[in-house]
Amino acid sequence: MSILIDKKTKVLVQGITGAQASFHIQRAMKYGTKVVAGVVPNKREDFHLGVPLFETVKEAVEKTKATVSVVFVPAKSAKKAIIEAIDAELDIVVVITSGISIADMMEIRQRLLKSKTILIGPNTPGVITPSEAYLGIFPDSFQKAGNIGIISRSSTLTYEVVWELNKIGIGQSTIVGLGDDFIVGTGYGEIIEKFNNDEKTDVIILIGGIDGNYELDLAYKYAGLDNKKKFIALMVDDPTALSRFDGIASEIICNGIIETYKKREVFKNAGITIVDSIQALKYELLK
Amino acid sequence: MIIHEYQAKKIFKKFGIRVPEGLVAYTPNEAKISAEKINKNGPWIVKAQIQSDSRFGGRFSDKRAGNKGGIRLSKTIDDVYSNADDMLENMLITNQTGAKGRLVSRVYVEEYIKSCKKYYLGIAIDRVKASVMLFASTVFDVDKAYFINVLEENPEEIFKLNIGTNRKITTAQANELLNFMKSNASTEEIKDFTNRLLNVFYEYDASLLEINPIGIDKEGKIWVIDAKICFDPNALHKHKDIQVMADEAEIEEREFIASKYGFQYKELNSGIGIIVNGDGLAINTMNEAKYLGMDTACFLNLKGGVDRDKIAASLKLIMTNPKVDGIFINILGGFLRCNLIADGIITVANDLGLNIPLVVRFEGTNKDEATEILEKSGLALLIAEDTQNGLYMIKKAIEEDL
Incomplete structure (x- = not known):
């Protein structure tokens, strides 16, 4: 068992013929991901990377029974592609694209209110079940299966944590990158719940973003769960947070919380263990 | 991206929102002429145009400007002249500018709107809810830290309205806002103003x-007293008229160059320069450096897709920063391919020479290819296995270099 995907999950890729998509999807297929379809409006060929191409998500789903999508479509046309995937009622849509505008994301989130689709990203490395399959752009070195579930707001810090955990023999059940953009998708609550119910996952790790309040939302969701699994949050203090005031000014007046010490309080109250370095995280896991 | 107050007011005016008459001036003499054009008798307000909140409470680095801030009431034409003279070509320091302050290259001379009741009014986006939020407060003209305190301790002083992605507020919502403000403005007036x-x-x-603030005069007319607009950088390509308003003087030179390449660059103290490919990794590397007793001079976040030339340009930025005494490149390639970084390092080393210690750590996509490129290059750089190891190496290399 794993959450969200495994090697049997049928994956379609929107924008598969682009250079970045081709490079990363080829790697994902080699890793074990079952890519069954590519979606390219105005396609010029019938196959790419050995995968059949379709002009619409709907057609691809009908012909191949794909249940999840990975979106590599450039920012300016990403909204249309994402909404197409939501309308096709896919279970999960992972958006790798970065640079999608806030207005587009607000519109997408409105659509999601009436949908069961879980949107992961944009600007995310994606979702991976080590040694089985991944949706996204993970490094090849993510290979070690194990009992740790990871939810993260920072892609590079995830790479660093996984690398350090693998060195001491600790593998992961599933890793979910929530995305680094101003507005990202939904489904945190469900992901936390899925991890909590997953028999392969013993400990859940949250790698916090350095700004934003998405993590607080997660903490509240976790606090409301029954039979909680151990939950450790890696929260690194940011010496530059205040110097980036303008970028997060919106955040401040909406939620009033930017300082990590205030986040820490919310986490503690939810029963989450907080660590402030990868060393401390390792120590907590080996204890 | 942020624009100046006078630029924001120009936009408001275009959208039919009531702003006081005002003109931009680059010299004290221009300020004087502007004041005469606006209104023969005064009074006027002279406002330093830098992109910062709390200009009123700020102070100037040059003592000739006295203790008064960057927004000054001027009763006579001579006052306008001398206030503009104090501010122009002077550095204004506020709690958002850092100790150095920002150069005031222009002032905005404006008619003074008498006897107004003032309020804070803001429109922002709640990321978690993905909704547009409207704020109003009886606490105005204060800095953000103070505003947060008010939010936490006196929430009743702040009016908050979730308007989703609606483009207009309803009459009922306008009445709610009006009730909070206890103002003499009419429902129609407040609704029209907010919708614009x-x-x-x-x-x-x-x-x-x-x-911050709006002013409501005795007749119930609503005025924009100060104005600030921040724009979504991901949508700027749609707004050429806003792009040209970017003021390069507001951004540190290196930061500006980095932003042109789509990178994030930040200067801190003196010490090591860090090049990474993600925010989280940047913070973690800086913290680990701190544990080892090293300070960070600057960090550069390459983010995602880059090519050799961009990498070379960014490396140059850090190598030419005099406060950097060693560079640690810490790359965890997912989307970003390590071999592109290696190519960039070689390009810049051939171009500038490698005159300070450099440690490189690659992990992830195309790591082996990248390591091979560097090893074959014969450059005097060190290759590390992980973050800690890399930081130890750069520490030692700097000590030996000194």
């Missing part, structure tokens, strides 16, 4: 719009 602001917000893909 929302129009600006949506039309220009703003991420934050603050009027």
Whole structure:
């Protein structure tokens, strides 16, 4: 068992013929991901990377029974592609694209209110079940299966944590990158719940973003769960947070919380263990 | 991206929002002429145009400007002249500018709107809810830290309204706002004013719009006293008229160059220069460096897709920063391919020479290819296995270099 995907999950890729998509999807297929379809409006060929191409998500789903999508479509046309995937009622849509505008994301989130689709990203490395399959752009070195579930707001810090955990023999059940953009998708609550119910996952790790309040939302969701699994949050203090005031000014007046010490309080109250370095995280896991 | 107050007011005016008459001036003499054009008798307000909140409470680095801040009431034409003279070519320091302050290259001379009741009014985006939020407060003209305290300790002093992605507020919502403000403005007036602001917000893909404060005069007319608009950088390509308003003087030179390549660059103290490919990794590397007793001079976040030339340009930025005494390149390639970074390092080393210690750590996509490129290059750089190891190496290399 794993959450969200495994090697049997049928994956379609929107924008598969682009250079970045081709490079990363080829790697994902080699890793074990079952890519069954590519979606390219105005396609010029019938196959790419050995995968059949379709002009619409709907057609691809009908012909191949794909249940999840990975979106590599450039920012300016990403909204249309994402909404197409939501309308096709896919279970999960992972958006790798970065640079999608806030207005587009607000519109997408409105659509999601009436949908069961879980949107992961944009600007995310994606979702991976080590040694089985991944949706996204993970490094090849993510290979070690194990009992740790990871939810993260920072892609590079995830790479660093996984690398350090693998060195001491600790593998992961599933890793979910929530995305680094101003507005990202939904489904945190469900992901936390899925991890909590997953028999392969013993400990859940949250790698916090350095700004934003998405993590607080997660903490509240976790606090409301029954039979909680151990939950450790890696929260690194940011010496530059205040110097980036303008970028997060919106955040401040909406939620009033930017300082990590205030986040820490919310986490503690939810029963989450907080660590402030990868060393401390390792120590907590080996204890 | 942020624009100046006078630029924001120009946009408001175009959208039919009431702003006081005002003109921009680059010299004290221009300020004087502007004041005469606006209104023969005064009084006027002279406002330093830098992109910062709390200009009123700020102070100037040059003592000739006295202790008064960057927004000054001027009763006579001579006052306008001398206040403009104090501010222009002087550095204004506020709690958002850092100790150095920002150069005032222009002032805005404006008619003074008498006997107004003032309020904070803001439109922002709640990330978690993915909704547009409208704020109003009886606490105005204060800095953000103070505002947060008010939010936490006296929430009743702040009015908060979730308007989703609606482009207009309803009459009922306008009445709610009016009840909070206890103002003499009419429902129609407040509704029209708010809807015009929302129009600006949506039309220009703003991420934050603050009027701090608005003023409501005795007749119930609403005025924009101060104005600030921040724009969503991901939508700027749609707004050429906003792009040209970018003021390069507001951004540190290196930061500006980095932003042109799509990178994030930040200067801190003196010490090591860090090049990474993600925010989280940047913070973690800086913290680990701190544990080892090293300070960070600057960090550069390459983010995602880059090519050799961009890498070379960014490396140059850090190598030419005099406060950097060693560079640690810490790359965890996912989307980003390590071999591109290696190519960039070689390009810049051939170009500038490698005159300070450099440690490189690669992990992830195309790591082996990248390591091979560097090893074959014969450059005097060190290759590390992980973050800690890399930081130890750069520490030692700097000590030996000194």
